[in-house]
Amino acid sequence: MISQEKIIHGLIAAIATLVLAFPLLGVKLVTDGISPHLENADTNTIVSILVASLAVFFVQVFKDHLSSAFSAIPRPDLLSKIPRPTTTSGRDKAEKIATMLLIAFALAWPFAASRGSVDLATLVLIYVMLGLGLNIVVGLAGLLDLGYVAFYAVGAYSYALLSDYYGLSFWVCLPIAGLLAAAFGFLLGFPVLRLRGDYLAIVTLGFGEIIRIMINNLTSLTGGPNGIGNIPKPTLPAIQTEPDLALVGLEFGKRAKTEGNIPFHEYFGIAYDGSYKVIFLYLLAVLLVVFTIYVIRRLVRMPVGRAWEALREDEIACRSLGLNRTAIKLSAFTMGASFAGFAGAFFAARQGFISPESFTFIESAIILAIVVLGGMGSQFGIILAAIAMTVLPEIAREFQEYRMLLFGVMMVFMMIWRPQGLLPAKRPQLEMTHD
Amino acid sequence: MTDLILDVKNLSMQFGGLMAVDGVSLGIGDKQIVSVIGPNGAGKTTVFNCISGFYTPTGGEVRFQGQEIQGLPDFKISRLGMVRTFQHVRLFSNMTVIENLLVAQHRHVNTNLLSGLFKTPDYKRKEKEAMDYAAYWLRKVNLLDLANRESGNLSYGQQRRLEIARCMVTKPQLLMLDEPAAGLNPNETNELDNLIVSLKEDYNVSILLIEHDMGLVMGISDIIYVINQGRPLASGTPDEIKANPQVIKAYLGES
């Protein structure tokens, strides 16, 4: 049954595996000390390499048998597992209820959870926001932006610098950060958006790197590689009645750092607890994410959302109908950038410290991986993907080491297996009702 | 000559060393159906691409309602009121039939982001108008029952009609159809024939047509232009063209 040809194929593949693995995995180059030398890898590694190449051999030889066995397993269609009311209004209602429940849970949860997990959840929410924002550009408008982190950086540095130089509060800076990031998106997007998809990707990557290098080198303004520290945390606005009626900011430290602000626990007359700060930051992140989700949900149902989809499907047809592709793409690019700006400002406020290191290409790649895994265009999928990508490495420490490796594998695998993502977006189609 | 809605003079288009279109002129009056015919590869679609702005012609002049338009970007030309279809149907195939028509009305709806986010009354009214207008055209091309289907699932003939409806909702003065009857059965071709005539009679649209189906062309055209190997060969009424020995030779020589 097994032809000679297949065995040769299998042998080639197995030998190739050995060639790939041995020079890098089988020996380790040690160059500290007097002279460089090679160390053999431990027996486990050697055995694994041999087993791997044996496995490759058998997979190649029995490929047909395997693939027929695999095709017998149905590809999980997760979408069909989720009950879907058939009418639009029914679906809307079900979605609304589910969303409400989810939000209620997200708001109540931190009061029962540990401080560490609330903190982690806040990080997850930042990635959710970034994923949703990038999704506008990649998933909805179909533009591969590899420099998305640049707008995140613009948002973060906007807040850090504005509060450092002008003492502006988080609440003032948040919209400014969004606007500045959007302005950057507009300026960078304007020239590049008429480029073809893959060139656009590389150009955005170039822009992302340029912005990072600029931040790194404009030491007098941005602190260069040392970054900016002591960025104030957000405050909770409250009304003060004594001595005069006034709006004050509540801080979550033991003592107020900024003149005129009041510590949270003093205002409410309760004992100081460090977890208030963590919960407050978390709730703030929930608020930002809910805002993001709401805006995007509206956008996809609006003419601009329709135009993004149409442009993704057939650009030439769009042009023939009088749609200005640059303007429409620009709207997606700018909008996506503004959400990165919000996320950046929040990130800076949460961390209290930012440096160019947080804004490398790898960060863009992680956000892209979230969008890819979540299903380009699908909001729910992106939330799940952000949770998976952020929480998994925290739960399993050993996993942390392999995190990026697995991200890479996952991206390749997803493109081959399900380029539309685990939960592919089904854009809400507008239905016509007969009067 | 000023009453021409589209006036093309001496159009030429060169790709590298190849002269794909060379000195083609044509004119379309108000409420006229004008056809461009010629053997395969004669450069008909290239003429279309030049007129509609997808290519920038390397020579010649294109005037639409008196305004010079050669070199303008395609979407601006479309906005002036001349819209085209494509030889291979280009629908937004994952979008529903009605959505295809809504996208085409992009300029007529309220695209202000804030109005959309807050669903202002004006936004809602414009969306409703767009929907009604789309429904009107769907009824006209007999696709109303399929409004909520994904357009990629329609039959070929239905897709052709939808493409024409999608052009019409942009409210054009000139409609350019690139081989609309290709792939249609005789019955569908007949319906198309009626539709095109109705567009002209009832909606005051002028039509520029590229077509191989001679029955259709001869039946509805006011003027026919023949081009061969990128050059103008003849022009005239259907009867003149039928009798033109050069045209007969070009067509017979082709096979």
Next chain:
Amino acid sequence: MVEASLYFIQQLLNGLTIGSTYALIAIGYTMVYGIIGMINFAHGEIYMIGMYVSFVAITGLMMAGITFLPVVLLLALAFSMFVSSTYGWAVERVAYRPLRGGNRLIPLISAIGMSIFLQNYVRLAQGSRDVAIPSLIEGNWSFGPADGFQATVSLMQVIIWISTVISMFALTQFIARSKTGKACRAVAEDLKMANLLGIDTNRVISVTFIIGAALAAVAGLLLGLYYGVANPFVGFIAGLKAFTAAVLGGIGSIPGAMLGGLLLGVTESMTGAYFSTEYKDVVSFGLLVLILLFRPTGLLGKPEVEKI
């Protein structure tokens, strides 16, 4: 005056050195793009792997007692080219071949994933710290006034130039003369048509990846010896630079990649010398952006006509 021009010449020579290696890497981008129209984002990592493998090979040979330098270098080069080619071949088989013919962005995302994977694979296997080998090739010539600025050409630089010229010559001969080379050109011209004519396009595509990877390995060895250090992250920037070079020369064009590499190397070296080292990368990326915006066909590329 003499000093200034010597300084200029020095920068030019340095630029040509780096530029030659950019050109070698750029070939891989340009050939793959020319044939299947995809940006092989992971190509920079192949270069990095080439550098590591040549370090491993050199160290291994030295430990085995082989110290005659030309033999060490040639064997290390051959080994590194072989291993890197296997990587290039395997990457195409695993990550790109199943995706052929669809949306352009899907293979690009896959390639980004591959790039991240390879970078971290080497990081986990060999550690993230710099590895260094002692400089093997000594010797240089200086010219200029004894008491002023002297321009220096090192033997290593000369070796880089010569190796680049030899590689490029071999490549052009291969493309022009050999049967596979001719098939490559046919496939680049029109993949579908070549397929119809009975050319095994899969094989040609594999060969393209192998050649690209082999040349990247040459660059890896040369730059590895030139700088003496490697780490798992050198591939990313080098890859971007080489891609810039390919675009500058006109992506898809082999002479373009050579020209683009040299031009970029010189531009960088001049920026570093006369403007600022910090902004060297900004200038290259800026150049990339500008070319793509205003002349996407590069210096020697052919324009594409949009088919409607």
